[in-house]
Every structure is written in C-alpha cells, then in structure tokens.
Amino acid sequence: MLDLVADQKPENDFARMDYERDRKGPPEGFPKFPDIPGSRYTDKEFLALEKEMMWDKAWLYAGHVDQIPRPGTWFLTRNPGAPIIVTRTLKGEVKAFFNTCQHRGAPLVAEDSGEGRGFVCGYHGWSYTLEGKLTAVRDKRDFVDLDLSCRSLKEVRCELLGSLIFVNQDPEAQPLMEHIGPMAAQLEQYDLENLRLVDSRSYEVDCNVKILLDAFLEVYHIKSIHVNTVDRFLDHRSMIVTLWPNGHSRMATPNRRPDWVDPGTVGMPVIPSITEFPAKNNVSYQIYPNFVMPPAPSGVPLLQFWPLGPKRTRVVSTWIAPDHDAENPHPLWETRLNNWERILYEDLQYAPQIQESLESPGFKGMPLNYQERRIYHWHEELDRRIGLNIVPEKARVEQVLGDWVQRD
Known part of the structure; x- marks a missing residue:
C-alpha cells in the first residue's frame, strides 16, 4: 500500500490517485473521527471565541x-x-x-x-x-x-x-509565506505575481460561514449537488488530499477522462510555468481559514468566505488570469464567468436549508468520513487557535490527525 503520509511529494500525486481509486476502505491506521459537535455552528459563546481568537488574528485576502x-x-x-x-x-x-x-x-x-x-x-x-x-x-x-x-x-x-x-490584524502574526509553509513552494508555478485581475463579485447567503467552507473542502457532495455540471467530468473517488500545518490543505481531483479539456477555455492564454499535474487535474488550495483557490492553466478563481454574523455569510468570487486585457478581454470570459457562477449557485442555494436544519433538535454533530478529512483538519486548527484549554468542552474537537499532516 502507498504510504500516504510520507509519500506526498508532487511527483507521486498520480500514483496516489490510482491508490484512492482502487482502495476498498480508508488506509490502514487512519483514525476514526469523533463527531464534530453541532454547537460549533450555532453556539454564541463558541462563535465569539472563534471571532476573537481566529478571525481577528488570521491572514485574510484583502x-x-x-x-x-x-x-x-x-x-x-x-x-x-x-x-x-x-x-x-x-x-x-x-x-x-x-x-x-x-x-x-x-x-x-x-x-x-x-x-x-x-x-x-x-x-x-x-x-x-x-x-x-x-x-x-x-x-x-x-x-x-x-x-x-x-x-x-x-x-x-x-x-x-x-x-x-x-x-x-495581529501585529505578532507569523509572516505570511512562513505561515503557509510547504504550500508556498507549490504556488510558485502559478506565477501569481503576473496574473491580472479579471472579475470580482459577491453573494450573501443566510447560513453560518462554516457551512459553505465545508462544502468547498470536499467533493463528496458533487454527485448530489452538481449532477449536471462538475460531476459529469470529475472522478471524485480518486481525489487526493494533502494536509499542511496551520490548517492549510490541498485537494486534487482527476477528470474522468485523462484527455478531457474544458472546451470553454480552448485558445485562452495559459500560465507558461504551470506543471503537468495541476494542468491535467483539478487542484484546489485552501489558505486557512477562508481562502480557496482552484487554479486552472488559463485562469485562477479566488474564493473567500466571510462571516457577517452567526447565520449570514458573504462569498466573494474573484478571477485572475495571465495576459488579461481589462479593456479588451478574451471573448470566452463572459461565458466562462457565467458557467462558473452557475456552479457556484449550486452550492450556495442549498446552504440556507442546511442552516435551518442544523438548528433543529435533530442535529447533534457530524460523523465525517475519510473523504471529508480536510473539514476535520480545519476544525482541529480552529481549536488550536482558540486554545485547546479554552474551547468549551461540549464544543471541543479531539486532535487526531497529527500523524497525517505533511510538514515539509
């Protein structure tokens, strides 16, 4: 069996996808997740700690x-x-x-x-x-x-x-590039310094911010929510995950057909330095706590999820791209942005109903699976930032993923 902890270097990503596709269960030694308490999404005391100790001290995209x-x-x-x-x-x-x-x-x-x-x-x-x-x-x-x-x-x-x-907002915060750690080296290939701003728009949704964040940390939901869009070309069962320190992570999902190319991007300028793996697969990076970046060779969407209150979230969707001319944009951009918005709406439209449901007596906690490990990793980091001895016991998450975090 492939060692998923020690063998997460980029050159092994294709082999890791093969392993994920063919496995019959979680890898040997992977921990059973205790339920994530539902109160983390609704309890006023916990949400106040979250804001003070995490949001007000985090690196946030401006x-x-x-x-x-x-x-x-x-x-x-x-x-x-x-x-x-x-x-x-x-x-x-x-x-x-x-x-x-x-x-x-x-x-x-x-x-x-x-x-x-x-x-x-x-x-x-x-x-x-x-x-x-x-x-x-x-x-x-x-x-x-x-x-x-x-x-x-x-x-x-x-x-x-x-x-x-x-x-x-924290003057004592670790420098950004040190903070994102091993992710920094991977991001160099996207030539972020030379990508230009294409578009930015925002949406407000009646739900706790973590409901939407959770949705963008896994692909377990795509066969239900994205039946007529991304599920048509993504192979979610072969998805691989890399967990990094400080709550950051990466997810990569292959296409069902290795030779598949998005027809809506053919002919657009591409990032010349992008490597084979992200060029041929669907990679998504998360900078903790609320920045999600799924780059493609011809453009990079930047998603941010902002808490406006216990039950209100703003989602900001921004695109950057190589060789973009704001006054004379490539003719495919209008269709591409419309298609992206359609997929985004598929996730957003269900969130208010989830909020209503998890506030009911019927919801006590979340039993996450191996595919959803980025969500558990996110919650572990939240408790560390608040302080393991400060989080109310009824809302605490047990720290179980330490051996599965890649540190270099």
Whole structure:
C-alpha cells in the first residue's frame, strides 16, 4: 500500500490517485473521527471565541494589486470585520491601515476606492500621509502637548502573495509565506505575481460561514449537488488530499477522462510555468481559514468566505488570469464567468436549508468520513487557535490527525 503520509511529494500525486481509486476502505491506521459537535455552528459563546481568537488574528485576502495601480490609489475593505484601507504609497509600497482617525474615531474615507496624496478626516480635518503619519491638526493651539508623532494611523499587517494582498490584524502574526509553509513552494508555478485581475463579485447567503467552507473542502457532495455540471467530468473517488500545518490543505481531483479539456477555455492564454499535474487535474488550495483557490492553466478563481454574523455569510468570487486585457478581454470570459457562477449557485442555494436544519433538535454533530478529512483538519486548527484549554468542552474537537499532516 502507498504510504500516504510520507509519500506526498508532487511527483507521486498520480500514483496516489490510482491508490484512492482502487482502495476498498480508508488506509490502514487512519483514525476514526469523533463527531464534530453541532454547537460549533450555532453556539454564541463558541462563535465569539472563534471571532476573537481566529478571525481577528488570521491572514485574510484583502484584494489584488491591480486595485491600487499607481502611488496614491487606495481601496477600502470591510470583509475582515473592521474597515481597512489598503493603499500604494508614493514610494510604491503596499500598506494597510484601519479606516479610523486617531482623534475621535471617525472614518478617513467613505468611498470604496479613490486616489490622493494622503487622507483627511471629514469630521475635524486631521490630515495623514499615505504612510499613515499625522501631519496637520486643525486648531492645534487648543491641544495641550499634542505629539503628532504618537498619533499615526494604526497600521495593519499587510503582505503579498504574488499579486494578492493579505492583511492580518495581529501585529505578532507569523509572516505570511512562513505561515503557509510547504504550500508556498507549490504556488510558485502559478506565477501569481503576473496574473491580472479579471472579475470580482459577491453573494450573501443566510447560513453560518462554516457551512459553505465545508462544502468547498470536499467533493463528496458533487454527485448530489452538481449532477449536471462538475460531476459529469470529475472522478471524485480518486481525489487526493494533502494536509499542511496551520490548517492549510490541498485537494486534487482527476477528470474522468485523462484527455478531457474544458472546451470553454480552448485558445485562452495559459500560465507558461504551470506543471503537468495541476494542468491535467483539478487542484484546489485552501489558505486557512477562508481562502480557496482552484487554479486552472488559463485562469485562477479566488474564493473567500466571510462571516457577517452567526447565520449570514458573504462569498466573494474573484478571477485572475495571465495576459488579461481589462479593456479588451478574451471573448470566452463572459461565458466562462457565467458557467462558473452557475456552479457556484449550486452550492450556495442549498446552504440556507442546511442552516435551518442544523438548528433543529435533530442535529447533534457530524460523523465525517475519510473523504471529508480536510473539514476535520480545519476544525482541529480552529481549536488550536482558540486554545485547546479554552474551547468549551461540549464544543471541543479531539486532535487526531497529527500523524497525517505533511510538514515539509
């Protein structure tokens, strides 16, 4: 039997798919999952801990560098829960700040995007540079010993993954590239630095954010939900999974026919550095907690799942691609985006009914299977980030997957 723990290097991925297709049960030694408590999706105490200890301290996708093409351009994101300005300074650096004046907390910007040489609070006129330094205060004579150098905007950690901008509200957070660990080397082949922004749209759904996240961490559901779309060409029984530290993971699902090519992408520019395995299979990366990226040779969708409350979620779907001309896009993009949205809706339309159902007395917990191990891995990481001794006992997840995590 193929050693699925030690033998997860990229050159062995095809062999791992063969093993998955032919196996008669979970691999030897794979642990039985204790049920995931249903209260993790509904309990107010647990959800408050989740927000404070995980969401407010995680690396979260904020946007694409094409949104700030020139020095002085900026955009505002509210998805992380706090309003954050992302800007390109006059030196060309990408920086992020809370959209909060250091006088009385008024917002510095009200629009979703803009351009200027700095920020001026619309309430009392305090002025800041693009680097966040306070430079002017109206009627400064009326303040006693006001030190402008101590009143700079509160900066938010901001780092790039190619052309993708990530932010983290925790100033002590591990650097992004170290945090994603072994995934970083695999992502190099996608030339993310040179992929351009194609499209971005959002959807709001009445469900807990984890309901939708769960759906994008497995393909166990496709024969029920995607009967007339992806189930027609994906071989879900041959799907392979790689679990990485810090909750990150990868899933790869082969096509039913090895020579199958999406006819809606033929002739589109492709990423020249992409390797054989992701070019011929359907790979999906997850950067913990809410960023899902299933790249294809001619374009990369970026999905983010944002909690708007205990029972409300925003899903943001963004596409980036090689050699994209925003003013003269490839003629296949309109159809491609429409087809993608159709598949996305198949997942979204069922989520409110799941929310209603799991709130009933009939739902106590989830007995996950081997195919759904990315979901269990996600929940294990959530408890580690909250603190294993802090998670209420009734909502706790037992840590059982340690030996199945690839650490290099």
